[in-house]
Amino acid sequence: MTAAEAAADLAGGIIRPLFRSGLLVEAKGDASPVTEADRAAERALRAFLTERFPTHGIMGEEYGTERGDAEYLWVLDPIDGTRAFLTGRPLFGTLIGLLHKGQPVLGLIDQPVTRERWIGVAGQPTRFTSPMGGTAACRPCASLATAELSCTSPDIFDAAGTARFDRVRQAARRVTWGGDCYAYGLIALGLVDAVVEGTLKPWDWAALVPVIEGAGGRMTDWQGQALTLHSKGEVIAVGDAALLPEIVSLLS
Template sequence: MRDFIAAAEAAADAAGAVIRPLFRSRLLVEAKGDASPVTEADKGAERTIRALLAERFPDHGILGEEYGPTAAEAEYVWVVDPIDGTRAFVTGRPIFGTLVGLMHRGRPVLGLIDQPATGERWIGVAGEPLRFRGPLGGTPGSRPCARLAEAELSCTSPDMFTPDEAPRFERVRQAARRVTWGGDCYGFGLLALGLVDAVVESDLKPWDWVALAPVVEAAGGRLTDWQGQPLRLDGPGQVIAVGDPALLPEIVALLAG
């Protein structure tokens, strides 16, 4: 696992070197098919990550947001999102992140969240405590919070929910102490530092959540689907993250109605 961690960190370092010079610069933004913004930073960073991982582990697969799957049937598959939170990136807000995850036979075993503008980095490995470093401070590990009425809830945007999902999420929002909007992967990082208690989102693709699962779980939390079950690569991307596993049943019940 040490070699895998070193590779994930090297990939994040290399991606950051591509991303930082473009952050808060005037970028040409083109529209992808789903109308989300994509910049040369996304594409250049993913090309850099892919080249580094392919050189170190030529028998591993890679799945990325910008360039799709390569050898997806391999025993080990890296799952990367060069800029998770592109809208934050193009509007100059440092709450985006680079995600590097590793799956072994379909199960996430390593996850890294890197914020290249602030220098914060979270590393989660299955069966090991969370590692975190950054100049802004923070203590790795989630905090106890067994009741939604006492919980800080985070969600990237209410627009991510379908008409069927929106009222289900609204039940969770109304039961929570308060909700904070925006954040993408950064919200999950804050949960892993005990500053957020729950994140509920939808329509996440594998490159959005594979790296997050080991980080959240290494912090003592849980990352599941809306039924409280392990996430699947072919699932709808409905995600619950909780810092305190005791909080999960209440959220699942509210989402189920």
């Protein structure tokens, strides 16, 4: 946990000065924007973690996987929510996850501008720190009819996924778009009840699982099964486990 926090501090020191500044932007193969902030932060994270844990593997969005068969695998997304970052909205975060034999055991969401940080460790309560105060604890919500549902964008689904997601959306009390990893942090604070998304990569979800579950929630694939490196990237996160069967049924 100490190393993950030190790594987040390091990344935050790189990202903050570049927020709302003029940046060179490229288009990746998937057309998502990349900035020097992404790359510089991931390079720093990789160097730091490799020095501290030379036998551990590292998987990152920008620079791929090293020692992917290692018992411990760090999974990094230096800026989850690059579009929010580029448009000056503090709804992005640095994600640092640690898998042990493929299972998420540590996760950190860091919002370097607002200085909010969620830290989850398997088997322990999630810890939240913020200048504004607050405590990580999901809230009860047993029905979609009373649920605040969130999703980054309707564009993340293919046609079949859109039809399936729409059944969940129509059953929910209200839907909020945008937020990327920040929306999952809001589940852990008891402000959002569910997130349903598709096409996520391991660096998008690995850090989130310990945070959500340490705050009392659940995070699975669309079949209600545990997420693994072989999952399709279809993700459900709920603050109240009682919501999960209803969402899985609507998605099936």
